Amino acid sequence: MMKPNRRNFLCAAGAATLVTAVSTGGIGRAFADTAPEGPFTLPALPYDPAALEPHIDATTMGIHHGKHHAAYVKNLNTALKDHGDLAKLPLEDILAKLSEVPEAVRTAIRNNGGGHANHSMFWQIMGAPGGPGPEGELKAAIDSDLGGLEKLQEAFNTAGTKVFGSGWVFVTVDKGGKLALVSKPNQDTPLMDGGRALIGNDVWEHAYYLKYQNKRADYLKAWWNVVNWKAVGERYAAAKAGTLKI
Template sequence: MKPTIDSTPTPLNRRSLFKLSAGSLLATWLAAPLGNIFAQTSAAPTSAPAPTGPYTLPPLPYAYDALNPSIDTETMKIHHDKHHKAYVDNANKLLADQPELAKLTPEELLKDLDKAPESIRTGLRNNVGGHVNHSLFWQMMSPKGGGEPKGELAEAINKQFGSFAEFQKKFDEAAMKRFGSGWAWLVLDDGKLEITSTANQDSPIMEDEEPILGLDVWEHAYYLKYQNRRPEYVTAWWNVVNWDFANSLYQKALKKD
């Protein structure tokens, strides 16, 4: 495992047999409109924006205010409708005259960025990475989330870290020690759960790691409510973690690993 530390292009570790990080479910979220797959409330987007390229902004799977008080309504609106949308729009612009690259799924492109012209490689790394990370992030949270994982994921966490409390402590440390903008992750790497972090919008799949759980620690994810109090945001986030989704990613990852 080699966590990335900046956003400049670097040679990528490619495994010829590596499969998509979240299977067809994530591919659908990243590359196609979802219509009404998720029930919407009046506080949530009613439909996904019309696509202007190969990638589409997925609608939130819950209302903007659904994660209150852990994550406030205005932050969710800006984070999804402005920041995530910007990643999608910028990626589509960069791919406008790259028909072969546009045929790749976002995950395939991130794992093989060397195929992209050097002039747009960093832009794709940042914006496609932001699209992939956020498409996962929305699903990794739920208004019915929180608590502790169950089943095989819980067993694997206890086996690897000793207890859920110890895992949570180490994950919090990764989130707090990530300097500047980035993410904290729980990943599956060669069949083993590991905690890591990435800078900017780099994704674990760039290192052939399967993301199981991820926390956005960019300031735009929490500053309206928590200002510079990142520890409070990290603590509150555990109340909305969608362990069912994390467990589904873990199950898929086990089959691919």
């Protein structure tokens, strides 16, 4: 069990406490540090948990970030505890060389390292509804490689509904800036193939079930309202420059 300390992640009080805190404006009181000791840490959300309303509710965001993501970080650090040389590597390098990871911890690192990488990307590419759409080189790449934003959204949503059980849908980007659509099971990530995710959407039930229940297609459609295309454009530029990590 994770022990709370002083930072700004969910405390063990649970969803009911979070709902009360959000509704009364006391969001900070619903958070405490659950980050375990180790080389990897839980990144703070770059916005308030309620910032994505009404498309993604604050309660889901709080639990998703402060419980699920925090658990991936804790378990990843636990798996690396006795593997100091491995723990010194960047996460993208560890995941790109899973076949070289000791078999005893390989599955734990695959699942939890992938979960940490995927969610770290996920929080970065979202923001308050109402921002501008893709622009500049990013828009040109979406048009040329994926048939435009509308076709991308349609294909992306279809791929998301077809993921059996839990997984992710990604748009990947190579160093030349070329885009492609892929889906992955569980917490697998394009990093495991030496690739990079430009964007990705989490279709595990914990990402949407409180608000959308079994209506994954509705969640996938609504999610586009909170994509932060400015942040995505920055990731695209970093990918072309060879500096995009997670």
